Amino acid sequence: EAGVAQSPRYKIIEKRQSVAFWCNPISGHATLYWYQQILGQGPKLLIQFQNNGVVDDSQLPKDRFSAERLKGVDSTLKIQPAKLEDSAVYLCASSLGPLTGYEKLFFGSGTQLSVL
Amino acid sequence: RKEVEQDPGPFNVPEGATVAFNCTYSNSASQSFFWYRQDCRKEPKLLMSVYSSGNEDGRFTAQLNRASQYISLLIRDSKLSDSATYLCVVATNAGKSTFGDGTTLTVKP
Numbered sequence: 001e002a003g004v005a006q007s008p009r010y011k012i013i014e015k016r017q018s019v020a021f022w023c024n025p026i027s028g029h030a031t032l033y034w035y036q037q038i039l040g041q042g043p044k045l046l047i048q049f050q051n052n053g054v055v056d057d058s059q060l061p062k063d064r065f066s067a068e069r070l071k072g073v074d075s076t077l078k079i080q081p082a083k084l085e086d087s088a089v090y091l092c093a094s095s096l097g098p099l100t101g102y103e104k105l106f107f108g109s110g111t112q113l114s115v116l
Numbered sequence: 117r118k119e120v121e122q123d124p125g126p127f128n129v130p131e132g133a134t135v136a137f138n139c140t141y142s143n144s145a146s147q148s149f150f151w152y153r154q155d156c157r158k159e160p161k162l163l164m165s166v167y168s169s170g171n172e173d174g175r176f177t178a179q180l181n182r183a184s185q186y187i188s189l190l191i192r193d194s195k196l197s198d199s200a201t202y203l204c205v206v207a208t209n210a211g212k213s214t215f216g217d218g219t220t221l222t223v224k225p
Contacts, residue, residue, distance in 0.1 A: 031211065042120075042203050042215035043160065056212055091159060095211070103211065107159035 002026065004108035006092050012114045018080040021111045024073070025094030031055075033105065034067055034077050035091040043091055049075065082115045089113070119143055122204050122216040130224055133194045137219045139187040139204030148207040149180050151189050153200045154218065160203055163189075194223045 005024040013019050025032050031050050035043035046065065048056040051072040060067070064083070069075040079086055089110040095103040122139045129135050141149075149166035164171065166178040166187050177190040187204055204216040 035215075040217070042217045044215070045213065048212070055210070104162050105160075105213065107161070109159055 004092055004094050004106055006090075006108035006111055008111055009109065010112050010114075012116065013082055014116050015084055016081040018078065019082055019113060020076050020078045021090050021092075021113075023075045023077070023092030023108060025075075025092070026106055029094035029096055029106070030072070031095045031103070032069055032075050033093040033095075034075070035093065037089045037091055037110070039088070046077070079113075082113075084115050087113055087115045117142060118217075119214045120204055120206050120216040122202075123219045125219040125221070127219065127221045128224060129194055129221070131194055131196060133223075134190065134192045135194060135221060136191075137189045137202055137204075137221075139189075139216055141185050141187070141204075141206045141214075143206065143208070143214070144185065145208055146185075146206045147209045149187050150205040150207070150213075151176075151178060151187075152203040152205055152215070154203055155200050160215075163202070191221075194221075196223050196225065199223045 007022050033048050034046045036046050037043045046060045047067045049069045052069050067077045089112050091110045092108045093105040095105050120141050151163040152160040153163045154160040164173050164178050166180045168180050170179045175192045179188045199222050201218040201220045203218045205213050207213040
């Protein structure tokens, strides 16, 4: 079974530039999550989708971050403009869904973003 | 105060040692509890769920105390391959998961 696919694996940009990350969840998984993991910390939820609808985006900095999951399958996360403090690993995860309580999360390998 | 707090670590133990990690959570509405493992520069992976009755998986034992809002993970007979960061995860019935900052374990020969 193919896992959660993410690209790119690494990205280096200068502050104020834009960047986009892509995620393809495990086939059939209805729920998709984007997490931000800063070095030395645990993953922090940015946004949670169920199919193509947003379930929770309360911790997404909406002035600079946006995410979409147009057809309920793959998703993109964008940062525009980037700040130095956005340097982190961006993890995409998926779960089977629909939400009937907690379900095991399957994570992709992440995108390591460095903002210079 | 963070929603999920873990021992800061790091824990450095010899092979064969027993080590315990603790985790406390603040949201009394939390319903599900887990331990994830994260190897260096890798993604987190589910290690085990945590139940009120306690559960065991080989050398790993997890316990939950709802009254004290406390979760623990015990690793017996530590192996070199157990070296990793262990993340405590607390989830609501709506599926929202909150991760602790993790505790790093290094098992030395």
